[in-house]
Amino acid sequence: MKNIPMSEQTDPIPVVMALSGLDPTGGAGIQADIEAIASMGCHTLPIVTALTVQTSRNVLRYETVDPLLLIEQARAVLEDIPVNAFKLGMMGDVQTIEAVHSILQDYANIPVVFDPIIAAGGGTALADEEVIAAMCELLLPMTTIITPNSEEARRLAPEADSLDACAEQLQDMGCEYVLITGTHEDSPAVTNTLYTNHRRLESFSWDRLPHSYHGSGCTLAAAISALLAQGLDPFNAVHEAQEFTWQSLRQGFRPGLGQYFPDRLFWSRGEDEV
Numbered sequence: 156m157k158n159i160p161m162s163e164q165t166d167p168i169p170v171v172m173a174l175s176g177l178d179p180t181g182g183a184g185i186q187a188d189i190e191a192i193a194s195m196g197c198h199t200l201p202i203v204t205a206l207t208v209q210t211s212r213n214v215l216r217y218e219t220v221d222p223l224l225l226i227e228q229a230r231a232v233l234e235d236i237p238v239n240a241f242k243l244g245m246m247g248d249v250q251t252i253e254a255v256h257s258i259l260q261d262y263a264n265i266p267v268v269f270d271p272i273i274a275a276g277g278g279t280a281l282a283d284e285e286v287i288a289a290m291c292e293l294l295l296p297m298t299t300i301i302t303p304n305s306e307e308a309r310r311l312a313p314e315a316d317s318l319d320a321c322a323e324q325l326q327d328m329g330c331e332y333v334l335i336t337g338t339h340e341d342s343p344a345v346t347n348t349l350y351t352n353h354r355r356l357e358s359f360s361w362d363r364l365p366h367s368y369h370g371s372g373c374t375l376a377a378a379i380s381a382l383l384a385q386g387l388d389p390f391n392a393v394h395e396a397q398e399f400t401w402q403s404l405r406q407g408f409r410p411g412l413g414q415y416f417p418d419r420l421f422w423s424r425g426e427d428e429v
Contacts (some may be wrong), residue, residue, distance in 0.1 A: 169197045169384035170236055172229065173377060174255055175244030176205035176217065176223075182416040183276075183370035188242055188377040189418040200236065202228045205247040211369055212418055214275035219247040222254035229258050236263065237376030239251030239384035242377050243269040245281060246357075249289045255347065256293040266383045268297040269330075270376035273307050276369055276414055281387075287311060296329030300389055302376045304336045322350040332356075332389050334379075338371065356390065361401050368404050369414035375400040 171192045178184030193201045201292075203264060204225060207217040216394050225233065243261065259267060259341045271290055273282045281291070287310060295311075303325075305318055312324035322333040337346040343409060345361045378396035383389065403417035418424075 168181055170200060171197050171240045171242055171384050172202060172238045172415040173198065173242040173378050174202045174204050176207050177203050178209060180209060180211050186245060187373035188244065191377035192376045194419055194422060195378050197381040197384050200232050200238065201395040204251050204374060205214055205245050211411035214279040214281065217247060222250045226256045226258060234418045240380045241265060241267045242380035243267065243294065244288065245371055246286060246315040246423055247281065249285055252289040252293050259297045266272060267297055268376050268380040269294060269301045269365050270372050271297045271301060271303050271307050273310050281373040291328050295325065298330045300332040300334060300379055301325060301330045302336065302372065303336045304339045304372060306339045308335045310355065319355065322396045323353060326350065326353055335395055347397060359397055366406050366407065366415040369416055370401060371404055371417055374417050374419055394411055
């Protein structure tokens with residue numbers, strides 16, 4: 156095979172900066188982001204927002220990264236490598252949110268996908284009311300697509316009396332698109348609903364799988380961010396990312412004593428293609 160000089164490579168790989176917590180099980184957080192973003196054909200710039208002690212069952216405790224160090228991590232890379240999208244995950248405290256806000260302010264034209272993590276799958280709280288308020292005030296106005304599950308949507312918009320109303324309030328706070336996922340609802344199928352321009356754009360129905368999964372929300376949001384980085388419009392990015400996520404869950408595995416993990420690299424093992 157002929158080697159192509161770097162100067163002749165005209166199609167650079169799109170780049171996503173992921174700002175997320177570090178999950179030492181590898182099921183969620185920054186590793187989930189890296190795997191999903193790579194699976195969508197992009198390169199990840201991983202910026203760690205928090206260090207966690209957790210198992211496949213639950214988060215035991217966490218410490219956020221010093222906000223000055225977080226800013227230094229991100230800005231050093233941003234001055235070196237052009238970024239096509241941002242993916243936001245676990246924030247952990249108000250100071251982290253303020254640090255991320257200060258970064259995003261300087262890159263207002265780059266799409267932002269926000270997975271608003273409020274609690275771990277095992278129930279441990281990862282955001283109190285003060286943190287939720289800071290998310291709404293500082294991050295939602297900069298968010299292109301927010302991807303809360305139904306429980307997170309209700310926490311972010313507590314005055315709303317329905318999920319449609321939650322989406323309306325989140326758009327009022329500044330989000331361009333709201334994708335509310337139905338994994339936590341008691342329904343035969345999982346229905347994910349996309350909203351924009353203060354209306355319901357589309358509902359997507361997926362077969363409900365039999366297990367509980369660790370890292371499904373990270374996988375979905377990261378895949379969306381990578382597809383936006385590739386140049387897809389938000390509707391098609393959301394649709395394709397859901398297909399990838401569902402396939403990852405369907406072919407998931409249980410490495411420990413707790414939840415199943417998505418197999419985000421199923422495609423590399425000759426399984427069903429997305």
